[in-house]
Amino acid sequence: MKTLHKPVPPGGTIGIIGGGQLGRMLALAAARLGLKTYIYNDAPDAPAFQVTGQSIAAPYDDLEKLAAFADACDAVTFEFENLPAHAIAHLAEHVPVRPGAQALAITQDRLSEKTFVEKLGLKTAPFFDVTSAGQACEAFGKLGGRGILKTRRFGYDGKGQAKVSSADEAAKAFESFKGAPAILEGFVDFAYEASVVAARGADGGFAAYDPPENDHENHILRRSTVPSRLSAPQVEEAKMIARQIGDALDYVGVFAVELFVAADGALLVNEIAPRVHNTGHWTIEACACSQFEQHIRAVAGWPLGDPVRHADAVMENIIGAEVEAWQSLARTGALHLYGKAESRLGRKMGHITRLKPLTKP
């Protein structure tokens, strides 16, 4: 049975594990609601440290530091999904941790995630468990076409992924992962990509933002656009997929479901991200309650906010050296910079959102 907690009152403290741009934007949203934040990051000089009165730099598996951190907070959340399971369990002995260990355990692992999605009756790319080079060959044979070998854990922005078009390539790709368990996924020839960013409250309430259409370049999100090309029934279907997933995970907080939109209009679940998501950044300007505020509301046990959209929006990431153009970017839209000291190749330095009058309500 689920433990019920009182909402965290104004003046209470939300602990955020991870001090990158997502932690930073979560802290800014918490502040709007009169909540304090305490940021835990494994390195000093984290972007989120600049926007809070309370922060600590310590390893993510330092159980003593985590316990002291948890004791100083009224609820704890995180900006990334790869926290060690035993660290989460440890935190949860001290303070409500949202989303919970179960949701994280399932979504941290591509095999358990895809199996979970399939069991819900939702569509995904075909996938096969791969724990050896031999299994990689075998899986490629079953697939009967091109595929992508992906490590089961710790992949992001295309890391831990390899396209394979022969059994031999599949085996070699597996070997390049140095024994890390993987899955072989069938290549989906999608028309475009979309995502649903949604929230589930501690009371089971649900709120989904309009799904944006997403463009990637070099495996990194370039652009999210709302409204997308999805039809009204597809938008409803996308939101229902998110609702089904949120309910089945007994999820509390914001999560994103990345979707492939097939040529025939079918929506395939690609990935679930148990956190605020880059494809939801446009909600800061286009909605009265952003994905960041929505997540904090859920984590604090508050009622969810209204996800209605008041404008059309295009969000573009600012990657690596692109940030040098900040002055001209500032002229053209709502510029967000993340307070990172150094720009590096492929590093997300900020984003810019451009609003247009609402065309499709």
Add this chain to the structure above:
Amino acid sequence: MKTLHKPVPPGGTIGIIGGGQLGRMLALAAARLGLKTYIYNDAPDAPAFQVTGQSIAAPYDDLEKLAAFADACDAVTFEFENLPAHAIAHLAEHVPVRPGAQALAITQDRLSEKTFVEKLGLKTAPFFDVTSAGQACEAFGKLGGRGILKTRRFGYDGKGQAKVSSADEAAKAFESFKGAPAILEGFVDFAYEASVVAARGADGGFAAYDPPENDHENHILRRSTVPSRLSAPQVEEAKMIARQIGDALDYVGVFAVELFVAADGALLVNEIAPRVHNTGHWTIEACACSQFEQHIRAVAGWPLGDPVRHADAVMENIIGAEVEAWQSLARTGALHLYGKAESRLGRKMGHITRLKPLTKP
């Protein structure tokens, strides 16, 4: 000749003097732009201290502390207009201070402000200089009707004001101010109140938000509504009034011009506030660039943002014990709480903005 400064680059530090809700919302806006903030407040536990990595509690006339603070900042601004003139001059020796000493000197004093407005050819209530009880009687005689005696400096939310309907009352009111210089203003029988929140950039650029209509209760702002009842030509006139004032003050930053709207449609300048303003809080949700971001852009020497409005909005203040209803308020709009530990009678604890689809673009 005006000194030109380079824009403060991302990663630079904006110093904010005053750590109340305006300083807090300025700091949150600076963070979006990748700027660090350093908050100076005369008491510890200031609301803005919760949202920055750098803060100091020290008196506003501690020149040594102010100098050290200024040296750690790339530009300095403030959330209130009553900083001592010598403190501002001292800061300005170390760092660009925006808005500058001249704009503050004029707007800190009701007599110099009203004289300045009159010289620009703008309409105001009739006003008279009052430095003695005898002058108060005399001024009342010239006024020929009801008036309001106001101290020239340090008044806000109705403090330092008294309605007077006889020469005797005028003299007594002056005496109650204990010798503080005052002005006697003619009572304006306005149809309603409005305001323009506008910004002037370091490059002379100008941007004005749509003027809201404002309702006060017990001399405290209750509600701001956009669009107001102003006609399109009145909206343009209101923005032009702000532009004229901003240019004449060589102003840099956001300021507000409070207006009385007479029954015949005339716009009378009531007050100039040389800072972000309570009647502009709705811009956080209804515009891509809020008044807080706009002010930080101006202070940092960045290009101004687009003040266009994407939704209709009603902003209501949450005053004193009203904050106890935070849970039900959170269900009905974009709730902002200011992180104040105690609610007191008449104290602004937060505000709530409710958006509606755009009706008058």
